Amino acid sequence: MGKILLVIQREYLARVKKKSFLIATILTPLIFPAIMGVFVWIAVEEKDSQSLRIIEVIDETDLFFMESSEQYAFTSSVDDPEIAKKMVQDGERYGFLHIPKIDIKSPEGIQFYGVENPSLTLMGYLEGALKRKIEDQKLFAQGIDPKVLKEIRTDVSIQSITLGEEGEEKINNANVNYAIGFLAGILIYIFIFVYGNQIMQGVIEEKSTRIVEILISSLKPFQLMMGKIVGIGAVGLTQFLIWVVLIGTLSSIVMGVLGMQMPQQQAMEMANPEFAQAAPDSSELADIMAVISGIDFVALVACFVIYFLGGFLLYGSLFAAIGSAVDSPSDAQQFMFPITIPLIVAYMGLFVFVLQDPTSTTSFWLSVIPLTSPIAMMGRISYGVPFWELALSMGLLIGGFLFTTWLAGKIYRIGILMHGTKPTYKILWKWIKTSQ
């Protein structure tokens, strides 16, 4: 046992002390807010620096009055489309909107001229404005006052509340649950791949540099393998916990500074005024905040840690076995299939089944079978999972990793001493059978 600890310690320190680890750990949680910040900044800058764009309008129906916005001004200074086009070409006007005599029932033939491709935003803005005008006209023709209609329009949002076993009520929000399930699932997927690969690289390094010969004259191959897996797993866990703390601190700072205002919403409003109307009003925002603060983050993090460790041990030993069987990383490709396929199935399943319907039969099986459960179950957890399913899933996961480490140990102890042979699945099977 003492020797395993030594291996764990070495594997852990060798990685945590690296500069690249420090940089990745500190920068990753900053990258997403930073990218978002850059977008917001660019949007603000662009809006400030942009000169007002003047668009010439020739309306042959005389029905439309285009209201100018902060970005676009509409004028009707000429009647001849050819002159208007010339003005656009000369740069006097940003664009030219030509509304010919149209039938209001099927408005076709409206054209926009410009020297550059108009942005989606501008086209959306123009189309939206014209659509509203035409609808108003139609309503008016039917004898309905558009003002009355506006008063009739009502926003409805349903508050979802789950009842606990003791009747306690908890406010829910499907979007928040989706986001959490999505993030947690992806994070486990990435962690397994990144750190699993590190195990494999580490094993290949020891094998190809022949350090392994000295190591296993000092301790059992299984001890060495477990030490490596656990040590690298601890690195992953450390990184995750640092992220939790960092993101926690950062977001509370951001929340404090912005006074509960979501930066995304601001960004959307700035980029596209149309969204402003569609965006949730402040009361819904407050709801989301209430939901977020109602989530049991301790339980969430605990589950994440359990599934991360379980999934990592399960796959990590397979990565170690592959590393032991080959001489170089390029030879490892052929054996990656059995690892990649279930991981990708779990990943796809997360989006196609689990996040869409967390309680469906497929979601249940995906979150119970050990090969897929670490990713799939994390997608379900924020929706609430019955205790027995959680227990079954975790129990099977423990059984699963005991099985894979046992299997991997058999391959590993023979593989690390084999040089120059290109193993096949058949040979691996032989190793499993022959090692006692």
Next chain:
Amino acid sequence: MLQITQINKSYENHRALTDVDLFVPKGKIFGLLGPNGAGKTTLIRIVNQIIEQDSGSVELDGKKLSPDDIRKIGYLPEERGLYKKMKVWDQLIYFSRLKGLGESEAKIQIKHWLEKLDIASWGDKKIEDLSKGMAQKVQFISTIVHRPSLVILDEPFSGFDPVNAEIIKNEILELREKGTTIILSTHRMESVELLCDQVAMINRSRKILDGTIREVKMSFRPEVFKVALSHVKKDLPQEWIPRYSDEAWEFTLPLSGKTPNQLLSELMEYGEVMLFKELIPSMEEIFIHQVKASANG
């Protein structure tokens, strides 16, 4: 010290060791010889408990080999390896602690050896920053830092320049002085003659000879004498193939059933005997002869 009895080991396609018996006496340097693929590495791995024999037993100090004996054995494999990105000091601490040394004891020993081999200033360097010879020194330290009573060295001189090879050679002799038993596996027969007290040779999974250097040489002497004659009185027989150089006739003569004295008195009739010396084969010659003989047999 180390008693190996009737060891057998076979891999899937071939036999690596067949009924091998060996006795390595305490405090001696024991040469383990044999061509590549003879089974030496397999034998060394069995002693190191890296792999298990199919049958037979290995006893260290009269007791069956157990995992606790790892501490007593130091092993320098032929293919060397150290963690490239790890500092010399950390690396030595790691290996010695894996062998079972306590932390404070490990520090004392490592400091001692780094100073002894004149590389104390390298402690903070990473292996990738060292030359091959420097790394070999570090590797040598990692083999003996836990003061094993049995040291197994597989081609210890490869990668060393003559100066450093001499240093390592002296360290090996010093270890023997202190009572350490050393198994030396090498192809360099000159270092075998220089260092080894005893040798054993393995070829095609079997032990084909063992004994002290002298015993082995004596058992393989071809009973041929080198002779030089001057002032020759009568014609030498042509089958002796005499060659004239430095005012003397030189040739070799087999005993052919006579005693050396009989042969000598026969020679005296031809002239003045300037040289009469039995040809003792070098270990190299024995090695090559034996490998060839068992290949033909």
